[in-house]
Amino acid sequence: MKSSLYFVSSERQPFWNKNLKSLVNYDFHKLSEDQQTVVLFKQGQLFKRTTARRYKIYNQHLFYFREVIIYQRMVRSVAFQFQKINKESLLVITLSHDQSQLQLFTGNRIEEVENFINELKLNCIQEQMLINFYKINEKIGEGITCEVFLGSNQQNQKFAIKKVAKAPFGHKMRDKQAKSLAEEIFIMRSLDYPNIPKLYEVFESDNYIELIMTYYEGGHLYEKLQNFSLSHKQQLVKDIVETMNYVHSQQIMHRDLKPQNIMYKDKDPKSTDIAIIDFGFATNLKYQEHVLYNCGTHGYAAPEVQEYKEKQKMYTTQCDVYSLGIIIYEIFFGVHPFRNSNIGTLTFNDKIKVPQSLKNLLIQMTRIQPKQRFTLKECLDQDFFRENFDSQGLDGLSKYSLVDSIYYKSLNISRKNSIEQSIKQEKISKFESAKNKTVNSTAAESKNILLKSLNPYDQQFQDDLQFNEYHNCPNDFNNFLQKRI
Secondary structure, eight states, X not given: OOTTOSSOOSSOOOSSBOOGGGGTTSXXXXXXXXSSOEEEEEEOTTTXXXXXXXXXXETTEEEEEETTEEEEEEOTTOEEEEEEETTTTEEEEEEEETTEEEEEEESOOOHHHHHHHHHHHHHSEEOSOGGGTEEEEEEEEEOSSEEEEEEEETTOOEEEEEXXXXXXXXOTXXXXXXXXHHHHHHHHHHOOOTTSOOEEEEXXXXXXXXXXXXXXXXXXXXXXXXXXXXXXXXXXHHHHHHHHHHHHHTTEEOOOOOGGGEEESSOOTTOOOEEEOOOTTOEETTOSSOSOSSOSOTTTSOHHHHTOOTTSOOOOTHHHHHHHHHHHHHHHHSSOTTSSSOTTOOOOOTTSOOOHHHHHHHHHHSOSSGGXXXXXXXHHTSGGGTOOOOOTTOGGGGSOOOTTOXXXXXXXXXXXXXXXXXXXXXXXXXXXXXHHHTTTSOXXXXXXXXXXXXXXXXXXXXXXXHHTGGXXXXXXXXXXXXXXX
């Protein structure tokens, strides 16, 4: 077995878990051995005798049935590969867990076998070369230790391929990174919702873990807001909140909600269909120990996440409610709510016409104390989502500038591109006005007047860069996860 496998325990353990107590929470009707099982052959280690057994994958576990006994193994950390031996027309499936291996054989590539292999792809880590199955095209994103590419399979279907660089074998961060990545994979496979990307396959090589996921081509959250009326934004926010309410119902918190992690499914400028992506910081409340604690993105992470100290009581899914409150505020007002005020004190621009029900909702979502915030289920019951809005008279909502949004500075978008045309025109007007004042001034006085006419914009942009300095993370493993642990 490869020593470079990432999700391998240092202790040798048997492949099968024979403790029936672990099955107590299973639906035995669905687990019944006569439903959707596949017959495969295993060669005994001692006498080399070939034995037929029935196997099934259910709820991210692999089961085999022997007389009245059921053995099972969770497959979240099981690696597998398959190969065709042409000479004997055999298909060999090799499963690896920790320091143990299981080899299964079949000479019949029947539908049940194909379905079983597809289930393995959905639930295991493949020790296969990704380039044998997918074509990698241009890069569409990157993170601290990963890159995201647009890829396609042999049927020209498009996928997002997340390529994660593995910490070198023996590196002090290797175990933490492996546990964090295994948690991300397990959570993505356990979630089943239209607005959450599906994780189709995971490949492992000596240096990389590669995740094959749903590809969305509509762009990030703010790229369509200029086209949306108040009613469109109401539907957009409702979809976002409903999606995260489902995630919370599964006892999972995302912990890195930000505009970059909300994408549109298609390019239709009027479509509000979104997806929540990037579950790299996600964790389950039921876990007794968590890999990460202080994580997320500065400006969006809840106070209890940023201020968490070791051995404190773990925070809850309410941390995501706070992050969504910040994002929803930016959707309607175009600026970060706490950029010019104390955290916890919301101010509203009266020039932007929004219903009072929205203001009430935002106040309840961004309270400092988690217990005082609405849950997402309570948010969905608020008046804002029941009102019927008419977009007429609210044109100003679609004309604000996003120059103050953390979204733009975190993507390092230039000031030239982020300032709206209306603000550019206002800047030109101020510049022309300043020029007229310099007619009877000296050269030094003229220069000072002109600089003063531009300073408010320049200072505003500099403040944005300083506010988001934590996004500039070094791309090496010595600094990897320092904000996440």
